Amino acid sequence: MRAIIFLLFVILVFLIIRFTLNRIIEIRAKNAPVKQEESETPSLKESEAMVQCALCSVHLPQSIAYFDGKDTFCSEGHMQAFQDKSTEP
Numbered sequence: 001m002r003a004i005i006f007l008l009f010v011i012l013v014f015l016i017i018r019f020t021l022n023r024i025i026e027i028r029a030k031n032a033p034v035k036q037e038e039s040e041t042p043s044l045k046e047s048e049a050m051v052q053c054a055l056c057s058v059h060l061p062q063s064i065a066y067f068d069g070k071d072t073f074c075s076e077g078h079m080q081a082f083q084d085k086s087t088e089p
């Protein structure tokens with residue numbers, strides 16, 4: 001008789017552990033989509049001012065553009081090339 005009570009106790013403990021694990025998995029699944037929403041915030045960067053390279057006419061964000069005081073460029077090389085071209089007669 002004692003063995004049956006012990007077995008029932010073990011089954012009860014097992015069910016409690018399973019229920020707790022299911023709850024943890026449920027909470028984690030709910031938290032996961034929230035992180036994905038946070039990853040959308042970099043889209044704010046796309047709304048920053050766009051400038052055009054004076055040499056090749058490519059559009060790029062102002063933060064990564066090169067500015068020589070008058071014109072903007074996509075790279076240092078294009079800035080140099082444009083300045084060399086404009087200084088030539």
Ligand SMILES: [Zn+2]
Pocket residue numbers: 053054055056057058073074075078
């Ligand atoms: Zn360029």
